[in-house]
Amino acid sequence: MSDKPEVTQSVMTETEGRPVRIQVREWTVEVSAGPDKGKKITTQDSLVRVGSDSASDLVLTDPTVSRRHLEIERTAKGLLLRDLGSRNGTYLDGRQVIQVVLQSGDKVQLGKTKLSIKPDTRTTEVEVPSGADAFGSLVGASERMRILFSDLRRIAREDMNLLIEGETGTGKELAARAVHQHSARRHGPFKVVDCNLITEEKAERELFGSMRAADDEEKGVRGVFEAAQGGTLFLDEVGELPLALQPKLLRVLETREVPTLNGGAVPVNVRVIASTHRNLEEDVRQGRFRADLYFRLAVARVRLPPLRTRRDDIPVLAHSLLQALKANFELTSQTLALFEGYDWPGNVRELRNVLERGALMQETGNTSWLDFMAQPQQKPDASAAPHTSVGALVVGMNYHEAKDRVLADFERFYFAEVMKEVGFDMKAAEQRTGLSMQSLYRLLKKNGLRLKDLKNAEGLEK
Numbered sequence: 001m002s003d004k005p006e007v008t009q010s011v012m013t014e015t016e017g018r019p020v021r022i023q024v025r026e027w028t029v030e031v032s033a034g035p036d037k038g039k040k041i042t043t044q045d046s047l048v049r050v051g052s053d054s055a056s057d058l059v060l061t062d063p064t065v066s067r068r069h070l071e072i073e074r075t076a077k078g079l080l081l082r083d084l085g086s087r088n089g090t091y092l093d094g095r096q097v098i099q100v101v102l103q104s105g106d107k108v109q110l111g112k113t114k115l116s117i118k119p120d121t122r123t124t125e126v127e128v129p130s131g132a133d134a135f136g137s138l139v140g141a142s143e144r145m146r147i148l149f150s151d152l153r154r155i156a157r158e159d160m161n162l163l164i165e166g167e168t169g170t171g172k173e174l175a176a177r178a179v180h181q182h183s184a185r186r187h188g189p190f191k192v193v194d195c196n197l198i199t200e201e202k203a204e205r206e207l208f209g210s211m212r213a214a215d216d217e218e219k220g221v222r223g224v225f226e227a228a229q230g231g232t233l234f235l236d237e238v239g240e241l242p243l244a245l246q247p248k249l250l251r252v253l254e255t256r257e258v259p260t261l262n263g264g265a266v267p268v269n270v271r272v273i274a275s276t277h278r279n280l281e282e283d284v285r286q287g288r289f290r291a292d293l294y295f296r297l298a299v300a301r302v303r304l305p306p307l308r309t310r311r312d313d314i315p316v317l318a319h320s321l322l323q324a325l326k327a328n329f330e331l332t333s334q335t336l337a338l339f340e341g342y343d344w345p346g347n348v349r350e351l352r353n354v355l356e357r358g359a360l361m362q363e364t365g366n367t368s369w370l371d372f373m374a375q376p377q378q379k380p381d382a383s384a385a386p387h388t389s390v391g392a393l394v395v396g397m398n399y400h401e402a403k404d405r406v407l408a409d410f411e412r413f414y415f416a417e418v419m420k421e422v423g424f425d426m427k428a429a430e431q432r433t434g435l436s437m438q439s440l441y442r443l444l445k446k447n448g449l450r451l452k453d454l455k456n457a458e459g460l461e462k
């Protein structure tokens with residue numbers, strides 16, 4: 001669980017423009033009955049997700065509990081419990097509940113498990129710079145994000161390894177880039193490795209660098225650790241790294257060198273930033289992730305909060321994303337209210353995608369935000385023919401902006417169609433597109449096209 005503080009009360013202690021001291025509180029969710037009795041989580045974060053899925057904050061082994069069963073959010077109105085469409089439901093005093101503000105002493109029942117929630121376990125004070133509502137390309141005006149920006153700024157200076165946790169689309173990669181840009185390494189390279197793609201065969205060559213043959217060296221083949229020399233290496237979705245490879249990564253991190261095949265070693269000077277959407281601590285407990293590697297990676301640790309827990313960021317994010325999209329329309333207060341009432345399962349990426357679609361459709365006078373937001377994750381927009389409205393949109397732009405825009409539309413359309421055409425088989429897509437697997441994944445991700453969502457849209461996945 002994150003060490004991010006949740007703001008519960010603001011106390012101005014200094015004049016405007018100077019740091020503000022705010023009080024943060026810890027709270028605890030504990031299993032009081034059931035197979036996981038005694039298990040608990042104490043956190044300063046505002047959201048606790050409970051379920052059998054290993055990405056939950058409180059992971060339960062009770063087989064009557066759904067993978068994503070419920071979540072409890074600390075809001076200004078109190079502790080808000082939401083059932084996440086669980087199979088066996090969530091009960092309070094024998095009554096099934098979908099969404100409810102918890103009262104003190106409430107016992108929550110899910111399957112054979114009972115939870116007790118203890119607010120205010122401990123209070124501490126933290127300092128937040130006032131007015132800092134962006135860090136690199138990350139935007140956010142909420143106090144939670146401002147605290148996060150100040151943590152990231154400090155971590156950037158300190159050159160330690162960093163683990164960034166957060167749901168999909170919360171900005172983990174943007175945060176990693178921003179840390180790099182604010183560090184002493186900013187003039188060095190920023191290299192990304194998608195750990196979903198690292199197989200045991202590829203690892204030696206691509207990840208651990210110089211385990212290379214002499215002739216590779218002549219051909220100039222360098223592993224990514226060497227390519228990131230003097231800079232930052234971003235290990236995206238590090239929780240997906242096969243167990244067999246974890247000791248090798250650990251060794252490189254410990255020795256700060258990559259071995260060569262001839263028995264030598266090349267020193268590497270690289271800061272590692274890793275990201276995960278999983279609950280890695282739980283993976284460590286379950287033996288899926290090595291504890292020693294976890295502690296090497298998580299010297300500093302931050303969690304990017306889901307958008308639904310910082311709805312006050314939505315207006316500023318929406319305006320800034322629209323600006324970046326060069327979209328030429330105003331968001332009405334009704335639209336913003338609609339946005340603020342929606343849960344954004346795909347987080348900021350989903351908001352950006354919705355705005356992008358809105359920008360295109362508005363040109364044809366068809367904007368209906370509700371349609372876009374109904375199931376945006378299930379309907380990746382890429383297949384929406386871009387040429388119908390893009391012409392009208394780009395004539396107002398300069399050449400470079402227009403080109404970027406048309407290219408982005410083309411990419412989304414092209415990749416969504418190709419993936420459907422090849423039956424979502426990445427190997428076949430690699431051949432069809434002539435791109436490397438790594439580039440293919442990155443372009444899919446860049447365009448907000450997740451394989452799972454595309455399959456969902458085709459009804460291929462539950």
Ligand SMILES: Nc1ncnc2c1ncn2[C@@H]1O[C@H](COP(=O)(O)OP(=O)(O)OP(=O)(O)O)[C@@H](O)[C@H]1O
Nearest residue numbers: 137138139167168169170171172173174348349352
């Ligand atoms: N705080 C933010 N400010 C501005 N844009 C943001 C922010 N967070 C996310 N975004 C937008 O969402 C997109 C996705 O962000 P990013 O790729 O960093 O998310 P992620 O957490 O790494 O996602 P995933 O886990 O799916 O890889 C970005 O390209 C950007 O447009």
